[in-house]
Amino acid sequence: MSTKRTDYITWDEYFMGVAILSGMRSKDPSTQVGACIVSNDNKILSMGYNGLPRGCSDDDFPWTKEGDPLENKYFYTTHSELNAILNYRGGSLEGSKLYVSLFPCNECAKAIIQSGIKTVVYDSDKYADTPSVIASKRMFDSSGVRYYQYQRTGREIQFSV
Ligand SMILES: Nc1nc(=O)n([C@H]2C[C@H](O)[C@@H](COP(=O)(O)O)O2)cc1CO
Numbered sequence: 001m002s003t004k005r006t007d008y009i010t011w012d013e014y015f016m017g018v019a020i021l022s023g024m025r026s027k028d029p030s031t032q033v034g035a036c037i038v039s040n041d042n043k044i045l046s047m048g049y050n051g052l053p054r055g056c057s058d059d060d061f062p063w064t065k066e067g068d069p070l071e072n073k074y075f076y077t078t079h080s081e082l083n084a085i086l087n088y089r090g091g092s093l094e095g096s097k098l099y100v101s102l103f104p105c106n107e108c109a110k111a112i113i114q115s116g117i118k119t120v121v122y123d124s125d126k127y128a129d130t131p132s133v134i135a136s137k138r139m140f141d142s143s144g145v146r147y148y149q150y151q152r153t154g155r156e157i158q159f160s161v
């Protein structure tokens with residue numbers, strides 16, 4: 001009898017991989033973020049990436065970072081984490097885990113806490129020094145949401161379609 005493969009990807013590689021793949025759908029030219037919500041028995045419940053709300057054309061709204069607030073992206077983009085939460089139509093997210101390629105902002109942190117997500121696994125923390133991320137961590141700490149950084153394995157995952 002043959003023995004099983006041993007070089008299969010781990011759960012964390014799988015779900016962070018799905019989150020990053022989802023982020024590849026983003027139209028944001030500077031930061032693409034992806035999120036994947038998983039049940040505590042390792043089933044994928046939802047996914048999201050940063051983009052405009054439904055009905056708002058990617059071609060009609062601005063993608064710049066600076067200038068008039070009405071003419072840059074920040075008022076208009078929905079973050080990947082919030083999209084993943086809102087995309088879930090199956091009921092409760094109580095006790096679930098969120099994999100996200102960038103640490104959540106304070107607004108998403110509130111939605112994460114209120115939806116019952118209990119664990120956040122993140123990859124980049126490039127905005128760690130901003131008040132928004134500091135506030136997120138303060139709220140997660142107070143509300144018992146556990147967070148840890150994804151440990152990159154160095155494995156290259158390639159596929160073609
Ligand atoms: N956790 C996050 N999830 C997200 O989906 N985003 C989105 C909002 C913007 O579309 C983009 C950040 O743009 P920039 O400031 O790095 O050019 O990423 C941003 C953060 C950061 O808190």
Ligand SMILES: [Zn+2]
Nearest residue numbers: 079104105108
């Ligand atoms: Zn956010």
